[in-house]
Amino acid sequence: MMSYNLYITEETVEGAADGPLAGRTVAVKDNISTAGLRTTCGSEMLADYVPPYDATAVKRLKDAGATITGKTNMDEFGMGTTTETSAFGPTENPAAEGRVPGGSSGGSAAAVAAGEADLALGSDTGGSVRCPAAFCGVVGIKPTYGLVSRYGLVAYANSLEQIGPFGRTVEDAAELLSVVAGPDEYDATTREAPPDSEAAVDYAAAADGDVDGMEIGVPTELLDGADEGVVETFWDAIAELEAQGASYHEVDLPSVEHAVEAYYVIAMSEASSNLARFDGVRYGPESDHEGNWNEEFADVRDRGFGEEVKRRVLLGTYALSAGYHDKYYKKAQDARAWVKQDFDSALEDADVLASPTMPVPPMAMGESLDDPLRMYLADANTTPVNLANLPAISVPAGETDEGPVGLQFVGPAFGEETIIRAGSALA
């Protein structure tokens, strides 16, 4: 078969003898720590890094009997929308050859699309599970912030990111979510299950395809400016849901017009702080110890980081620096609160909100690398969900000549079962 450059490290790790995922294969994004198995984050900086411990999500996979197939290719440290900023070369989209698989969890989505793994884990900071799911024609879920432990996920922007599952069907992805979800004593941002609920939720049981009576809100702002073929495919899918008993109304979400810039200011600011630890002392490329601490540090980071990572760390440093903090960071936090309010009020009159996952079909490889701003703008529909800490799912809705189109359902906080039910009516 063709090589799509799906894996950075292809190595099988067997899980427990039995469990809910026994006999299933799972590909794991290379920013999720695996004990004894190289974890590079798609970066030269961690090219030889071997974690001494498992991420909680990985431990749960193994306990559930899954077989790990390897560590998948990704944009360096999760920074990208195309899986082309990896230090290990770009991944190609198996569902639209010659095009990008989306990013940053492109290797994970592509591994599922190519049939190389039954399931996969990715991470979603501003759409990094949903975007590649949409471009590769598979299902991806971004859980509510706090549902899945981030322990062992190499952090990029802590307040935004969640580990999320991929599958070929909604039921498959939901099954994987059930395995990794739940409180974790190693991550204080995970939410405790309410005292009267069962500790583990069977999300797959919600994939019953029953949307009769479901009310769908369609934010018009997320259709404005989208590619024509994408919009057509989106409305065809809504019509199909209507035929199954759902109804829809249009909603206004004025705040989403500012979500992308708020997202990037916050994510870059958090990145500038998180990536400060890569100094070549505890891990990273060897330094020759000739200069002083600062000189060595700057040299190691020049050699270890790729251009997109440098761009974001620098912009984040700038946004947080004296004189600019109020202008960028504080304003971005205001926008974040506004987005959250907008979503909460729209979800008072709707069970789910629906939009195209990506406003564009998969880009041709190489096309967007030279224009970072253009790449950032492609994240318009996914980033608001991370700012609002809500759950969302991307399901295949059809194809244009340029490749698959994904439909995104957004639900209320911890309303995973609702978006899974909605998605299962389509895939």
Add this chain to the structure above:
Amino acid sequence: MSDPAVDREEVRHVASLARIDLDDDEVDRFAEQFADILDYFETLDEVPEVESEADLANVMRPDEERESLSQEDALQNAPDSEAGFFKGPKVS
């Protein structure tokens, strides 16, 4: 007149704050791109001030000793170590 676009000096200054060496090509490219990107970020000025009630709760646990990585495991990825310590460049 609007603020001057980000100049090369400013890019170099931020790069030194972030402790990342840049070559001249990168400085040129970033100066140009940052002007566009920061210009776009300025549309945040249109965002109204929003009353946000953060739904936060402290999560505390007893401060008790528990299992952790062994010294050997913690050092296994270090490019250089000596007698159980990380070895880094001189401070000044």
